[in-house]
Amino acid sequence: APRIGVLALQGAFREHRQRLEGLGAAVTEVRLGRDLGGLSGLILPGGESTTMARLMTEYALWEPVRAFHAAGGHLWGTCAGAILLSRDVLGAPPQFGRQDSLNLLDVTVQRNAFGRQIDSFTTDLPVRGLDGAFTAVFIRAPAFTRVGDGVEVLASYGGQAVMVRAGRVTASAFHPELTPDGRLHELFVRECAAPVALT
Numbered sequence: 742a743p744r745i746g747v748l749a750l751q752g753a754f755r756e757h758r759q760r761l762e763g764l765g766a767a768v769t770e771v772r773l774g775r776d777l778g779g780l781s782g783l784i785l786p787g788g789e790s791t792t793m794a795r796l797m798t799e800y801a802l803w804e805p806v807r808a809f810h811a812a813g814g815h816l817w818g819t820c821a822g823a824i825l826l827s828r829d830v831l832g833a834p835p836q837f838g839r840q841d842s843l844n845l846l847d848v849t850v851q852r853n854a855f856g857r858q859i860d861s862f863t864t865d866l867p868v869r870g871l872d873g874a875f876t877a878v879f880i881r882a883p884a885f886t887r888v889g890d891g892v893e894v895l896a897s898y899g900g901q902a903v904m905v906r907a908g909r910v911t912a913s914a915f916h917p918e919l920t921p922d923g924r925l926h927e928l929f930v931r932e933c934a935a936p937v938a939l940t
């Protein structure tokens with residue numbers, strides 16, 4: 742089974758860990774660049790992307806994660822983690838200025854895209870590559886408002902892209918670790934099955 746990292750700075754990393762372990766994957770909690778050694782994949786969990794971005798700087802993780810990707814690592818960001826992967830981030834509180842991100846997906850992401858009244862909701866979402874809808878939990882979720890050439894839209898909700906993929910990078914606006922449906926984690930574990938040699 743592959744060894745998969747879960748970025749463990751903040752947010753819902755324990756739920757991802759449990760889900761991956763339930764599928765037989767070995768899991769490393771990633772807080773420092775050296776934790777990425779020997780991993781084939783990395784999940785960036787949901788949480789609060791401004792806080793996570795600040796901690797990425799504090800723990801000097803931006804370049805190690807980019808290098809991990811360049812060396813063949815697979816990445817999957819959920820909710821705040823999806824924001825971290827995107828090229829352009831809209832909707833950060835103005836006092837923070839331009840929000841830093843990994844720029845590994847050519848998309849523009851709008852934070853908190855679904856408005857206050859429906860802050861959080863669950864919906865049965867058709868996802869490309871899955872037979873049958875996925876029960877998707879959205880919590881102050883973002884949406885991808887611009888999707889670059891070469892970025893595939895895997896799911897949309899209310900006319901907005903909510904799951905996208907390009908190469909070894911996948912991003913979902915919803916929280917697949919909060920429902921019992923393990924199919925998306927299963928796909929990620931399968932995708933990560935080839936080991937990565939970090940140089």
Ligand code: GLN
Pocket residue numbers: 786787788789790791819820821822824852853880881882883
């Ligand atoms: N609204 C959060 C943000 O913009 C994301 C919410 C989540 O990860 N559930 O960072």
